[in-house]
Amino acid sequence: MIVDLKNTTARAIxxxxxxxxxxxxxxxxxxxxxxxxxxxxxxxxxLEAAKASATAHPSRVIxxxxxxxxxxxxxxxxxxxxxxxxxxxxxxxxxxxRDHGDSVxxxxxxxxxxxxxxxxxxxxxxxxxxxxxxxxxxxxTDAAGCGDPVxxxxxxxxxxxxxxxxxxxxxxxxWRALLAAALDQSEEQVTGARVEAAPDxxxxxxxxxxxxxxxxxxxxxxxxxxxxxxxxxxTTPEGDITVRRIAAGSAIYQVPGQPERTVALRRRPxxxxxxxxxxxxxxxxxxxxxxxxxxxxxxxx
Numbered sequence: 266m267i268v269d270l271k272n273t274t275a276r277a278i279x280x281x282x283x284x285x286x287x288x289x290x291x292x293x294x295x296x297x298x299x300x301x302x303x304x305x306x307x308x309x310x311x312l313e314a315a316k317a318s319a320t321a322h323p324s325r326v327i328x329x330x331x332x333x334x335x336x337x338x339x340x341x342x343x344x345x346x347x348x349x350x351x352x353x354x355x356x357x358x359x360x361x362x363r364d365h366g367d368s369v370x371x372x373x374x375x376x377x378x379x380x381x382x383x384x385x386x387x388x389x390x391x392x393x394x395x396x397x398x399x400x401x402x403x404x405x406t407d408a409a410g411c412g413d414p415v416x417x418x419x420x421x422x423x424x425x426x427x428x429x430x431x432x433x434x435x436x437x438x439x440w441r442a443l444l445a446a447a448l449d450q451s452e453e454q455v456t457g458a459r460v461e462a463a464p465d466x467x468x469x470x471x472x473x474x475x476x477x478x479x480x481x482x483x484x485x486x487x488x489x490x491x492x493x494x495x496x497x498x499x500t501t502p503e504g505d506i507t508v509r510r511i512a513a514g515s516a517i518y519q520v521p522g523q524p525e526r527t528v529a530l531r532r533r534p535x536x537x538x539x540x541x542x543x544x545x546x547x548x549x550x551x552x553x554x555x556x557x558x559x560x561x562x563x564x565x566x
Contacts, residue, residue: 268343275372281343282352282373289346297543298375300327300382302366302397307410310535311385316349317536322543325352325375329366329397337362339369367396374400379546383539386410388417393426405542407432414467419563422556427548433467434552435538437494439530440472443508444497447520453501455480461489461496469494474558475551493532 266289268281299319303311308330315326332340337360344353354373358366374380382392382401388411389395392404408431411417421431448455458476462469472494473484480499489495496509504521508530511517516530 266346270341272338275369278341285345295323298325298380302329302384314535318540319350321540323350327354329356331363332357332359334359336360391424403428408467415465418467422559425556432538436468447506450520453503455499457500459485459498461487462494475555478554478558
């Protein structure tokens with residue numbers, strides 16, 4: 266069931282949601298509220314990812330978009346049932362109302378459950394003090410969706426607050442797991458590191474910061490010939506630990522004293538990244554430490 270509301274209020278939206286549940290049955294087992302702040306041009310892509318992730322995390326999804334114009338008013342739609350694993354509320358905030366998104370969203374949040382805010386593309390500099398961001402237990406951004414991903418990542422790092430994360434970090438999950446496994450198999454101390462990646466690659470910048478912070482070594486950054494992170498080499502007295510992507514879904518994994526292996530290393534779709542982040546409700550201390558390293562490096566410390 267879909268209900269469209271023109272020039273409406275948060276109270277009217279809540280009433281429409283209750284009426285819709287009466288018609289199709291109450292939504293049960295919803296575990297969180299996901300608020301998505303996006304543009305009209307990216308609306309469909311983001312909405313599909315949110316719907317897919319809701320199959321793993323039944324939720325109330327609130328999509329907030331900002332419309333041009335001087336007159337402040339609110340249009341909305343409410344969708345329940347029809348195979349949706351939860352509720353879907355779309356808000357279109359016009360005029361000055363865009364500065365008061367928190368007042369619109371607050372009455373629509375699920376009570377006694379976490380609230381996550383996701384900016385898939387451009388985001389405010391300080392997420393925790395943003396009106397909508399201030400409602401959240403966790404705040405997710407994606408530097409890759411910005412015009413200058415590296416600058417966006419550095420800006421987010423400078424304004425980091427507990428509960429903030431970026432999908433740049435989530436894209437590195439498999440890389441970090443492979444490198445951690447390799448280090449567990451080697452008793453030698455790492456004396457140097459090298460990251461090879463496409464120029465101006467935000468995940469590579471974050472990966473290098475993580476390695477530098479965790480291992481206490483300088484990390485060399487080399488320009489690669491392929492998209493994304495191409496390879497990581499950790500130097501030890503007994504030889505190099507290497508993870509090198511050889512195709513879109515696989516990589517060479519080499520540890521000194523062991524035969525070379527081919528391992529899975531696929532580029533994950535947006536749905537997978539979002540689903541992973543929605544599993545975690547606490548602050549990510551390891552990401553925070555890597556963000557602090559990015560700030561230190563950018564300031565020459």
